[in-house]
Amino acid sequence: MSETTSKTEITFEDFKQEVLNDYKIATISRECSLLGRKEVLTGKAKFGIFGDGKEVPQLAMAKAFQNGDFRSGYYRDQTFMMAIGELTIQQFFAGLYGHPDLEHDPMSAGRQMGGHFTTHSIDENGNWKNLTQQKNSSADISPTAGQMPRLLGLAQASKIYRNVRGLENFTNFSNNGNEVAWGTIGNASSSEGPFFETINAAGVLQVPMVISVWDDEYGISVHARHQTTKENISEILKGFQRDEHNNGYEILTVKGWDYPALVATYEKAAEIAREEHVPVLIHVQELTQPQGHSTSGSHERYKDADRLAWETEFDCVAQMRTWLLQNDLATAEELDAIQANSKKEVLEGKKVAWAAFISPMKEEQLELISLLNSIASSSANKVFIEKQAVDLAAIKEPIRKEILAVARKVLRLLVNENGRAQLATWITNYLDKIQPKFSSHLYSQSDKNILNVTEVKATYDDAADEVDARLLLRDNFDAIFNKYPEVLVFGEDAGNIGDVNQGLEGMQEKYGELRVADTGIREATILGQGIGMAMRGLRPIAEIQYLDYLLYAIQIMSDDLATLQYRTRGRQKAPLIIRTRGHRLEGIWHSGSPMGMIINAIRGIHVLVPRNMTKAAGFYNTLLETDEPALVIECLNGYRLKEKMPTNLGEFKTPIGVVETIKTGSDITIVSYGSTLRIIEQAAKELLEVGIDVEIIDAQSLLPFDINKDCVKSVMKTNRLLVIDEDVPGGASAYLLQQIIEEHNGYQYLDSQPQTLTSKEHRPAYGTDGDYFSKPSVEDVFEKVYAIMHEAKPDKFSSLY
Numbered sequence: 001m002s003e004t005t006s007k008t009e010i011t012f013e014d015f016k017q018e019v020l021n022d023y024k025i026a027t028i029s030r031e032c033s034l035l036g037r038k039e040v041l042t043g044k045a046k047f048g049i050f051g052d053g054k055e056v057p058q059l060a061m062a063k064a065f066q067n068g069d070f071r072s073g074y075y076r077d078q079t080f081m082m083a084i085g086e087l088t089i090q091q092f093f094a095g096l097y098g099h100p101d102l103e104h105d106p107m108s109a110g111r112q113m114g115g116h117f118t119t120h121s122i123d124e125n126g127n128w129k130n131l132t133q134q135k136n137s138s139a140d141i142s143p144t145a146g147q148m149p150r151l152l153g154l155a156q157a158s159k160i161y162r163n164v165r166g167l168e169n170f171t172n173f174s175n176n177g178n179e180v181a182w183g184t185i186g187n188a189s190s191s192e193g194p195f196f197e198t199i200n201a202a203g204v205l206q207v208p209m210v211i212s213v214w215d216d217e218y219g220i221s222v223h224a225r226h227q228t229t230k231e232n233i234s235e236i237l238k239g240f241q242r243d244e245h246n247n248g249y250e251i252l253t254v255k256g257w258d259y260p261a262l263v264a265t266y267e268k269a270a271e272i273a274r275e276e277h278v279p280v281l282i283h284v285q286e287l288t289q290p291q292g293h294s295t296s297g298s299h300e301r302y303k304d305a306d307r308l309a310w311e312t313e314f315d316c317v318a319q320m321r322t323w324l325l326q327n328d329l330a331t332a333e334e335l336d337a338i339q340a341n342s343k344k345e346v347l348e349g350k351k352v353a354w355a356a357f358i359s360p361m362k363e364e365q366l367e368l369i370s371l372l373n374s375i376a377s378s379s380a381n382k383v384f385i386e387k388q389a390v391d392l393a394a395i396k397e398p399i400r401k402e403i404l405a406v407a408r409k410v411l412r413l414l415v416n417e418n419g420r421a422q423l424a425t426w427i428t429n430y431l432d433k434i435q436p437k438f439s440s441h442l443y444s445q446s447d448k449n450i451l452n453v454t455e456v457k458a459t460y461d462d463a464a465d466e467v468d469a470r471l472l473l474r475d476n477f478d479a480i481f482n483k484y485p486e487v488l489v490f491g492e493d494a495g496n497i498g499d500v501n502q503g504l505e506g507m508q509e510k511y512g513e514l515r516v517a518d519t520g521i522r523e524a525t526i527l528g529q530g531i532g533m534a535m536r537g538l539r540p541i542a543e544i545q546y547l548d549y550l551l552y553a554i555q556i557m558s559d560d561l562a563t564l565q566y567r568t569r570g571r572q573k574a575p576l577i578i579r580t581r582g583h584r585l586e587g588i589w590h591s592g593s594p595m596g597m598i599i600n601a602i603r604g605i606h607v608l609v610p611r612n613m614t615k616a617a618g619f620y621n622t623l624l625e626t627d628e629p630a631l632v633i634e635c636l637n638g639y640r641l642k643e644k645m646p647t648n649l650g651e652f653k654t655p656i657g658v659v660e661t662i663k664t665g666s667d668i669t670i671v672s673y674g675s676t677l678r679i680i681e682q683a684a685k686e687l688l689e690v691g692i693d694v695e696i697i698d699a700q701s702l703l704p705f706d707i708n709k710d711c712v713k714s715v716m717k718t719n720r721l722l723v724i725d726e727d728v729p730g731g732a733s734a735y736l737l738q739q740i741i742e743e744h745n746g747y748q749y750l751d752s753q754p755q756t757l758t759s760k761e762h763r764p765a766y767g768t769d770g771d772y773f774s775k776p777s778v779e780d781v782f783e784k785v786y787a788i789m790h791e792a793k794p795d796k797f798s799s800l801y
Contacts (some may be wrong), residue, residue, distance in 0.1 A: 016329050019259075020338070022083070023324060026055040026317050027342035029079040032092050033291060035346055036114065040295040044354065044397075045096045048295040049115045051076040053288040054214050056316035057254075059083050060262035061212060064270035065182060068132040068175055070536070072151035073184035075115035075140060076214065080184075084135045086119055089349030090356070097357045100437035102569050104356050108139070109437070109569040116140040120571040121535065126446020126627060128537060130172045132179075138535055139568045143559050145185060145192030148211075149525045150560055152198050153532020153540075155181035155209035159277055160538060164514050166485030173537035180273045181532070183211040188219020188227045194524050194556070199281070201525045203240050203248050208273040210266075210280045214256070216287040221302040234283035242278065250280045256287035257319035288315050358397050364430070365398045368407055371426055375410075375419035385410055400434055441570040442604050448627040450606060451707070455655040456621075458614055458646035469613035470639035472646070473503040476617035479650025481511050484539060484624060489579070490517035491526055491543025500545060501581065501639040503613075523552035527578070531561050534574035539624060547582025547633055548592040554601055561629050562604030575627045577620065578605075581634040583675040583726060586771050588763040591636075593674075596731025598631070599702050606630035606656060607703040609673040614643050615700065618654030625653070635675045657704035659711060665695035668720040668785055671711055671736055673699040676726055676776060683781035691796070692789055702732060705739050712746040719751040720788060726759045726775045733758050752792050757784045 010018075033050035040048040051058070054076050062083030065071070071080070081087035091106060092114070100110035107118050118139035122128055138150055161167055162177025185195060190213055202209050213233055217224045224231040234253050242248035250272050254265040262284075269280040288311040292299030300308065312318075324330045330338075369389050376385035392398070392406045407427050414420035443449060480487055489504065495518035498505035508516035519526055523544055530542030544550050550557075557578070564574050583593050599607050606623075608630055610616040616634050623630050646652055662677065663684055672680055677698055684694040695714050699705060715721050721740060723733045733756035740746040741754055757776050764774035783800060790797040 019324065019329055020334075022059045022259075023317075023320055023330075023335070024338050024342060025083050026059060026079060026320060027339050028089065028346060029055050029082055030317055031342050031346040032078065032089060035350055036093070036096050037291055037295055039093070039096060039350070045114070046098070047113055048096060049075050049113065049293070050291060051078040051115070052290045053216060053311075053316065054256070055079040056259050056320050057212065057214065057256050057262050057284045057287070060259070060266040061182060061184075063263060064266040065135060066180070066270075066274075067135055068179040069135060069182060070154040070179065070532075071117075071137040071182045071184070072147045072154055072532070073117070073137070073140060073182070074144070074147055074186060074189070075113075075142065076186070077117060077140075077184055078115065081117045081137065086135065086137065087117065089346055090353040093350045093353035094357060097353065099353070099357045102571070104353070106571075108567050111438070111567050111569065112140070113142075116142070116567075118568050118572060120568075122446075122571055122573055124570070126444060126448060126570065126573070128172055131536065132172065132175050138532070139564060139572050141559050141563070141567075143555065144189035145194040146556065146559055148183060148185065148192075148194045148198035149528020149556050150531045150535070151181055151183040151209060151211070151528070152201055152205070152207070152525050153529040153534070154536060155202065155207035155279070155532070156205055156529055157533045157536035157538055158208050159205065160488065160514060160533065162277070164485070164488075164512070170486065170537055177208075177277070178274055180208045180210055180270060183209065185211065185213055186219065187213055187215035187217070187224060187233060188222065190233045191219075191227050194528075197522050197525045198528065199237065199240065199249075201520065201522055201529075202279040204520065206247055206277055207279060208277045210269045210273050210282065212282045212284055214287055215283060215285045216289045218289065218293075218299075218302075220293045221297075221299075232283075234281065237281060240281075247278075250278055251283070252280065253283045253285060256284045257314050257316040259320045259323055286314060290315060361398050361400060361403065364400070364403050365392060365395070368403055368426070369393050371423065372406075372410060375414065375423060379414065379417055379419055381413040381417075384413055404430060404434075441565045441568075443606075444565060444573065444626070444628045445570060446627055448625070450622070450626050450628055450656040450704075453622050453625050453653060453655070455658070456648070456651055456653040458618065458652040459648045460644050461647055464644040464647075466642040467645050468639065469641050469643045470501055470503050470505075472643050473613045473617055473634075473639075474498070474505050474507070475645070476620065476649045477504060477507060478510070480620060480624065481507065481515065483650050486537065487539045487541065487624065488515040488517070488533075489541040489543060490519050490529065491579070492519055492521055492545045494518060494543045499543065501636075503634075503639065523549055524556050527553040527556045527561070527576075530576040530578065531556070531564075531574045534576040534629070535572065539575065539577070541577045541579050541620075544578065544580040546590050546636075547580050547594070548589050550580055550598065550631075551594070554598070557605060557631075558601040562602040564604070564629075566604060573627050574629060575623070576629045577623050578629070578631045579634070580631070581636045583633070583635055584637045584771070584775070586764065586768065587766040591764050591771070593726045593759070594731070595702065595725065595727045596735060599732060599735060602631070603703065604629075605703070606701065608632045608656065608701045609699065610654065611635065611674055611677045611698050611700075612638055612641070612643055614646065614652075615654050617649075618652050619656070621650060622653040622656060630656075633674065637675055654700065656701050657707040659700055659706045659708075660698045661695065661710070661714065662698050663694065663696040665693040665718065667693045667718055668722060668788060669695045669697060669711065669714040669718045670722045670724060670781075670785070671697045671699055671740065672724040673702070674725075676724055679776060679778050680724060680781055683778045683785070686778070686782055687785055690786070692785060694785060699736065702735070705736065706744070709744045711740045712744045712749070715740070715746045716749045719749055720792065721746065721750060721754040722757060722785060722788065723755075724757045724776055724781060724784075728761055729756070729758045731758065752788055755784070755788065757781065
């Protein structure tokens, strides 16, 4: 019997103390919001967005929330976090100030504005904690409704743990799938596409998910009549209500100021979701927002006098006070005392948080002032340096920007003086100490990161068969599913037919519909499923059918998955593998290669571009030994090409961040990736016939790229460089050029201008001719290389044109 259905008798006194404690939490949260706004308006904080007006329903939600459950919410859930014991007053203000220390701001170490909440799923070494023994919150993001796709995956994980054999030992992540995923969203944000996509997907999947829509009738300044048909989200979602013949949702409505009704509603929702694995939507109506949307403005500008008067009367904290008085649960004096104590506690907590935030910087300020005065004593620029020190000392509450800026300005005055080395060392040491507070954990820093996986080459029998490459991929997936019970794959056409290119042929029949699953056409929530399940210890492979369709999911990838480790400073992870295919097919919509857009939007996710299916399979094998997310782009025209079948399926590993030289040469280095390499190889054969010997390097991965700097080693030999791909001009080829020339210092070995050869700016037109005139061809490569050699050796290579 679950905790939900197991009733424990409590005395009236116990009940009274519980509700008074709830009231205290509500008043503390409200005081934090009120004082938080003042801190922004007085300049101590940059921006504030608070949970005032939503306190009481969040108390009710917290009561139904159990260990092992997950929240996927938005930036007004501070009361909920306080109620589950995961947010203190000091932490609230540390987040508001942007304190870059995880001990003070465990939500993000100052990397996100206040109001963005999380709990720690992994320890300081990157190891999973026991998620069933704590109340969990996935890390918030600001983009409205962006939390919804992830919510779907968090809920689906419970269904997987309850129904898939082989996961019985994963007790750190689930107790037989009894966990509920709780989503919160504002009424206006329910107009976003990800909300509706998630609603539909959860109804299809039938997962234990409870969505709370906090409805205060506005989205910033825009009234619900401009946001939602009928001005009522639960009304227009009635078609999702389950009945005796059809699966669907349980849809509940409740007034946001009615404490006992809220408690009863959330208990009912939890029981349905937890026991039956049925999604529930709770429309929490008649809420208020006493301070308006944020510190950027006042709600008096867009609410009339009647609305403001109603909000004062039906403020949920005020209504809770009235209910307590009417039911003789407290006297007015007792409630006044709670209010006064809350105000005092919040004020004291704010002071402690501010002192903790500013003290280290004051120490750094004094340290630099002392150094500057010491250097000034023997400097020809003594007067100017002392002036900088005096100005720095005059700053009562310095920030690190001001401290470091002074040091760097003074350094300019010491270029030819003895004091320069001392100050330069201080600046370098300061940056080494401070910069990681703002930059660390974009990628995993645990011992499970990609750099700690050793390459294992594919092995072959002497009589190894050459097979369609898709069979190699399929058999490697078979080995993966057999080896890792936590691995599952899902996407459009991934299940029944074994994906559109048959790389998963027969896998659903062998491993079941939950591990190899078809999905609807809904890329954003396919990604969300993967993120949420990966956050709960599973190893999902989310399939996006074609690379062009990744654009539907790029926001979720960019804002959520790519930033997860960074925005939690390494305390949450989602090692999701995203599988897609692209390049070289004909037509606008199935042959795009928007690699520049992708690699610049998803820093924090590895981008892997294997040239064949052996390399792709090796990447999957590698990634399953790491704790990092990655995008694997298979070559769309490679599934029917012949490759030898390895004997060590599931075991061979393609290294990530390591390039491979696939043809040696002496005249020019060509760097490329994916399907384009086959064109380059053909052009290289034709170039050799006219005396030009090309060295071809396969990048293999774009993020990271060439960690061993092997491309530069090649350029040292050939002294010429050409980067080729089928992205637009200035796309991924420009990135690769920047890496080789600037980041790896390859410029110093060049005798010719480094160049790129890319597709045209337009999308590729349909048909073989469309491909030929849109993307690099064998002739394009030949003539580009020939022109470079003509410029270098005109006597040997006469002009073609």
